Structures are given as structure tokens and as C-alpha cells.
Amino acid sequence: MKLNSKAAPVSFQNVTKIYGRDVLAVDKVNLEIEAGKLVTLLGPSGCGKTTTLRMIAGLEMATSGRILIGDADVTTLPATDRDVSMVFQSYALFPHMTVLENVSYGLSFSGFSKSETRERALVGLDLVGLKGFDARLPSELSGGQQQRVAVARALVLEPQVLLFDEPLSNLDAKLRRQVREDIRAIQQDLGLTVVYVTHDQEEALAVSDEIVVMRNAAIAQIGTPRQLYDAPVDRFVADFIGEANLLPCTIESVSGDQATIAIEDYRYSLASRGLSEGPASMAVRPSRLVIGAPQGFSATVAKATYVGVRMEYTLEASFGSMFAVQDDVDQPLAVGTDVTVGFAEKGPVLLPEG
């Protein structure tokens, strides 16, 4: 027997959630999640990402707007009646039930016969690599194993949408990479629709087909990991996804979709992203700053740190300071050295929304 997927798309149409009288948790969000994709809701705490997730689960009801799963409007449907299951941050394993009872729990309410319930639960445990653990109590498992039980418990129901609420936050750093790869592998093997909440940008970049960055109850940007990393729309996204230096510059001329910018005497050409001439700001990743380039603006090394695989420099220029990394660890630059700093090809990006 094999577990199947009934993956379905999720659609948010103008969804708003207000707690109490005036605490705005989610503000007129529109969101389309394709079937079979892993979509991450990413943002700082209090941005509305968990509320969004809980509205998909049916644990919170939208104040206004419509939520669709597949073709069905589920806006007013309670959690019990939605074909969605969720892996909780605390795992929420039932401590008074064995592993097998936990995994069978949802199946027993889904109209399966006793033997089929058991069979499916065992397949689920097998899938997450916990064969033979069925008689244990959750308290007899390690954190990582508990987490896998929680995943198995949600998977065996073959839900239309599978939800993860910060699934890695209770694991230690070494396990995180392993577990997130496992989750991604299962998702791709079964073709599940997964919505995944996290506040860790690296985790989001690693697992997602698509990332929804949220800020202050609204969506800041939606895109693939690469789009978000290489072309953030604004300061917030640029800074939240990976590290970025935000530099002031002047757009001297725009021709077609290419713009030429100037920083001091340094000229550089890049995508205009709809901006016109005048002062602007741009984001540059630390690895895209080239120290000692033939052309560039001048700066001084203010700090130099050796971190093993590379050197990290803090550079001081006339318009502000920035952070750069260099792979050459054998000939480090001394503090106080004057250098010329240029941009790598395809490095910097203009921020359309400031």
C-alpha cells in the first residue's frame, strides 16, 4: 500500500482577520497556492503568518473575505470538516496515547476499517523512518522522533493541504538540516500541497518552491527563492532575505529597461525596474562587492574578521559603511587599508519601492 496525495490549490481572496475589536492580524490578503507546491510564509514574529496558516486549517475564522481549498469554499468550515492537516510547533502529540494510536487517531474518524487504519498508520510510520516505534509513548522519543510522528500523523490522512507551523524550531541545529530535507523529499515524492510557516529565511530559501514574505499583516512580496534573493522589491525584503547592503546612488540615465547609476565617480549599468532618473537606493549582497576592482568607489577597511572559510570586512565609504566578504583568506587586508570597491556582474539591484 502506498499513501497518495489529493493535493489541492489554496486561494485567499481579500481575507482579513481582526482579533477582538481592533487588533488587525491579517489585512486583505490575496494569495494563490498551486497544488503540489511547497509555499513558505516567512516574516518576523507578529507579521500574521501563523494566523494565515491557522485560517487555512480552520482554527481561526476569517473576519471577511473568502478562502478556497480546491474548488470548495471553506471560509466558514471548522477544522474538523476541512481536508487539511497540520504539524504543530509543539508537535501536540497526545501524551496518553502510543505512537501508533497517535498516528491512527485521525484515520479512526475518517471511515476506515480497523485493519485499514492500522495498515495505513504503519505505512505512515514507515515513511518517516519510525518502523518499530509504534508501541512507544511520545515521552519515550527524542525531539526529532516526536516530530516525525507528528508528520506521519498528518500525512496518513492524505490531506488536500498539509500545514507546518515552524516545525524545526524545537530541534537542535544539526537536526534541522536533516529534517527539512526529509520534509522536502516527502513533499516532492507524494506531490503534496504544503504551506510552511517559519521566521528563518535560510530554512525558507532551502525548502520552498515559493516564498510569501509577510510584514505588518500584509504580503510584502511573493516569489521563488531566487527571485526574492536576487530581486527584492524593497528594503524590508532585501534585508530580511539574506544580508544586504543598502547603498544610496543616483540614476543618471535610463534607456529601455537598463539604467546607469553613479556612486561617486563609479558608473554601473543594471536593470532599471521601472525607476526614472534621480536619487535611488540599491541593495548589494556582501559577496557581490568586489574589493580591489579596477573601477569602483573608494573605501577604507574598518574591520577585518577571519571566520575560516572566508574573510569578512566592514568597509567605510564617504556615504556610509557596508559589509563585504572575500574568499581569499591567505592575503587578508589590514585594517586601515584604502581600497577600491566595485560591483560584481549581476550583483546589485535597484529597489523600486525604496
Next chain:
Amino acid sequence: MRNTTNTKTSHPALIFWIIAGWVGFLLLPWYGVEDGILSFEWLFDGYPFDDDYAPAAFLIGQGEKLWLAPLVLPLALSVLALGRPKSDPLFAKILILSGALGFGWLVAQGFGIGIRGFNFEWLKALFGELGDRQFGMGLGAMVVATAVLFIFTQGIAARGAINGDVFVVSAIGGVIVIVTTFVFFPIAKMLLAAFVTEEGAYSVSVFAAKFFDDRLWGLGCLSGGRCGVAWNSLFLAVLVGVLTTILGLVFALVVTRSGFRYKRALRALTVLPIITPPFVIGLALILLFGLSGSVTQFVSELFGVQPTRWLYGLPGILIAQVLAFTPIAFLVLIGVVEGVSPSMEEAAQTLRANKWQTFRTVSLPLMRPGLANAFLLGFIESMADFGNPLVLGGNYDVLSTEIFFAIVGAQYDQGRAAVLAMVLLFFTLSAFYAQRAWLGKKSYTTVSGKGDAGVHPLMPNGLAIPVFVMAGLWGLFTIVVYTMILYGSVVELWGVNNTLTFKHYVTAFSVRIEDSGIRWTGAAWDSFWTTIYIAAAAAPLTAVVGLITAYLLTRQTFAGKNAFEFGTMLSFAIPGTVIGVSYILAFNVPPIEITGTGLILIISFIFRNMPVGVRAGIASMSQLDKSLDESSLTLGANSWQTFRKVILPLLRPAILAALVYSFVRAMTAISAVIFLVSAEYDMATSYIIGRVENNDYGLAIAYSTTLIFVMLSVVGVMQLIVGRTEIGRRMSQSRTNV
């Protein structure tokens, strides 16, 4: 590094206890002074040469009580330790030797020699007739005992036990000694008393005769007669336990799982049992359903039926106890019901369980520890309850009242009282054990506590409707009962003369202002002030013992910790009636002779209420991260300083709660008190019971009402104080982490 600490030769705590030991031996009166510990009359009355007041040294100097002389040895030995560095192995050896010798000898001579000379035949055989005697320990003996005990614990600490921590070792030693003295010793003494014949010899057949008495285990009620008291008590206690648990759960569900608007009012209900003397409910029921009760009269006029005495017996006791103890079950269950992690229930819902299935398969099983606890509390409270059966019992005898009549009644049969108390203790301990067994090894707590957000779902409709009906009816009944108490206190003579009057209050609490000051002329003042005085003395001591025990249990690890915990929590399962009986049996004779004093009341309150202090302390201490202690320790504080400067300030709310709780409990307690009061130290509750026995209901109810209001104001003031105590720790985050 601070090498100095290792070689330092002055030990302030040690010097203090050595000096205390010598002071106790040389200066303080060795034997108990009649007027109590706090009177200093002895200073002016023949001290230091009069036999009654002389310190041990003077007694020996006059050639009396020579068996006290060997105590000089350990006291002198301990001085040798001074001036030695702590790391010197001899230092520890000297202290342990002197402490053990001193304490051992004190105990041995205390038990060996009593008011009739040698206590044991073999001692007489060995040494011949003593020709002298001794009375109960006094101030001097107590100080010496304490001093040698702590000298001993310092020796143990110096040997490296518990990282050589003097404070912790001393605290453990102190708690073990006082719990042994005031919990285990009296219980053991009581068990022995069950085997004593009238001639004072020990005999199993005496025990068997009393134990297998038909009055205890008879099964006559199955064939229309009367059952033994043991069955009566057991049946009643099980009923009360089940009913209070169900009702408590109902109220807890209303408060946590419904949209009910007046939850605060319901929570206020939990205060009621704490501030109400237990038998007051019984009185109110008599006013309602007794022969001349208002409901009885109303019904008999309406239907023309003859009023009956149906209330007296099982129905009355049952109703009164369920009324009185439901709030306790509620108090226990509300924490448990709230404690079920919302994400458990949410998880069940996302796993396709509907509300009813969620409640049945997840919420209810997770509440099992709470249900077991609530049942156990109801069971024990019912077993121990003395007031209601006395007031409402009629022909339905239960163990607690039988014990009382065996001791104070015409039969005066200590052995029978001891046997009855043993049966009572056996029942409560079995319940205690059964609870543990039922809960088993399964875990009921969330495995990884972090990140629980969300809200409890509402009850399923099929459950909500019966729950609301039950809660509503019972709430209404409670209100009626309490109104009756208030109203009953201002009625001339209930059911006969219903004119309103303040007569009862005047009789109890009148004052006259004269030139010489206020004269408390009311009949109740004596017992009222005694109660306040005793309760106020017991409260801080209870809090101290409770918190130190909690500190040891949560913060320290030591060999035998589990046994230690069991021992301190055991007195929770010992009914007050049993404590009362065992105290008279144990503390009526030397070496500890304190019956009839205020001290015995204070001590009984400390050990009756200690488990509550311990629980409160454990609950709040386990919320304080252990790294707080450790950082304090690494900053150079020792564990006593850490306890005082870090733990105590953070525990202020818990301390206040423990203080008020033990104060109020001391004012409402009756089951143990009734055995321990004396003419001089009468307590409010036993005074009221006395009035009830004389059919003086008006005064009794007026006095009870006054007590309720006094305690209500105490609780209110404490709420105000605690409400303002913010420790600057985030207590709860917003509803969900949006």
C-alpha cells in the same frame, strides 16, 4: 582564586550554634515552664535555683537530674572544632561525633526517663529504681537539641555532602527532624496505643477485639439494620468524592470552555470553602430543611404533610459536604482543565475529530490526573470532616465523630479511638495509593512545552446544555445557602420567632468602653482573640517550613529525596481527626508535653497546612529558571544568600498566598482542633460547635458569619497586595503569536 575560603577558620554559623548550645545548657530553664514558652515569669521566681526553672547546669550542680551531665561532653567536644580549618578531616569528625552524641543522648534520656522514673522495665532491671523523674522538655532542652542537631549537620556538610553546603544540609536535617517529631512520631504512638490493654501492657487480642468490633464493620444495613461506622464513612466519602469531582468539572468547563460571561463571579466561588468553617453549611441546611426549617414548613403547609427528620443522617451530611467541598474540586480542576494544551485539542480537530470526539478522546483523558486529585481531595475531606456529621449526622455515625466520642465521651477509650483512627488513616492512604496506581506511569503533560498557542475550543453542544443546567442549579443553591447563613444570624429564634434582631451579635461581640479602656464583654471575644493569635502565629511558621521544603525538593538533589518528598506530602493524606487523636496520645507525656497549650495548636496547624505551603512553593519555584540560582552562586553568594536574595523576592506572591491560606485555614479548622483545645485556649470553631450542641443556633450562626467576613477581608486585602506585586516577568503572551 579565593584560596582563603578553603583555609578560613572562623565559621560564624558554627560559633552561633555552639554558643546557643551552651546558653541552653547553662542559662535557660531546662524543663517546660507552666505558663508557656513566651512567659518570662521564671526570671523573677527563684531562678536559677528553683527546681522548676533551673537550667540543666544548675540542676546538676545541685546533684539532681544527673543523667543530664553527659551532655557536657558533646558540647565541650564541639568547641575543639573551632579554630580548625574546614578541610581538616578532624573538623568534620569532631562535629559529627559531638552532634550525634548530644542528640542521641537527649533523645535516649527523654524517652528513657519520664514522670514515673524509668519508662522501660529493662532499664529498671539494669539500673534499679531511679527515684527521680522528669517532665516535658522546656526552652533549654529545645535550644540544646536544636544546637546539637545543627552542629551535626555542619559536620555532615564538612564531610562534603551536597557540595559541603551547610545551609542545604541543615535545612534537610531540620525538616527531617521536625516532620519525624510532629508527624511520624505521633502516628506511630497512636498505632501503638491501639495495642495497649487497660493495665498498660501490650496485647494483640485487645487490638483484634476493638478492630473486629461489629460497630465498626457490621453489615446490618444490608438487612434493614445499621451498618458499621467504617462502611458508613467509606460509602459517604466515595459518594462525596464522585459528586464533588463531577460538579467541580462542570464548573471548570463552564469557566474555561464556554462563552459564559460572569466567569469572574464563578471563580470567586473558589474562595468560599476556604473562608467557611465546614460545619456552617450544615447549619444553613438545618435552617432550610430541618424540622422548623423554612422549606420544610413551606412544603408542609402547602401539601399538608407532616415535617420529617429526613435531613438528619446520610442525606444531610452528603448535601452539606458536597456543598462545602465542590469548590475545592473546582479549584483543582480549573487548573488542570486550563492546563490541557490548546494545541492538543486543535491537533485533534485538524485530524478530523469533531468537538465531542475531541473532548472524549483528548481533553478528558488529559484531565485524568486532575480528576483523580479532585476525587482524592473530596474523599479525604469527607473522611476527615467532623463538623457536618456532628451537626447533621443523626443516627448515621461516621469514623470522625466516633473517634471524638471515644476520646471525650463517657467511654474514654484511647485504644478504641486509636483503632478507629487507624481505619480512617488506612482508608485515606489506600485512596492516596489507588490514585497513584490509577494514574500509572502514563504521561499526561505536554512533551515539549514550547510554542503552545491557540485557544481552547468550546464544549460540544450535547455537553454544554446539561453542564449549564447543573452549574446553574448548583450555583443557585449555593447562593441560597449562604443567604440563609446571613439571614439566620439576625433572626431571634429560627422557625419559632422570626423577628429580626442583632441580639446574637450583641451577645457575642459586645464591648464596653470604660475609663480603663475597652472591655471585651461579649461571650465570643475570648475564643476569637485566641483564634487570631494562634492563626497569626502559625501562618508565618507554616510558610517558612513549606517554602524551605519546596526549595529542597525543587532545587536540590540528595540521596533519599523521594522518601523525603513522600514523607512531607504524607500529612496531606492524614485526616485532621487522626492528627488530633495522635497528638493527644503522643504529646501528653514527656519528653514533649504540650497538650493544653497554645503551642500544640500552632504545631498541629503547621503540619496540617504544610503540604499546601509546599505545593504552592513547588509550583512557583519550578517556574523560576535554575540558571538564576546558578548565576547567583557563581557570583559568589552561598546557597543561603541565594535563597534569601534571589529566590525569596521572586516568590513574594507565593509567600503571601501561603501566609493567608494557612492563616485562614487555621481559623476554620475543626477536625484536629476539637481534640486539642483547652479551657484556656479555646478556638472559635470549637466554641461554635459547643454552642450548636447547646442548640444555641443564633449565636453560632452569628459568630460564623462574623468569621466569614473577617476572613473575606483578609483574603481581599491579600488580593490587593498580590495584585500589585509585579515581578516584571512576562506572565502570558497574547492569545496567539499572530
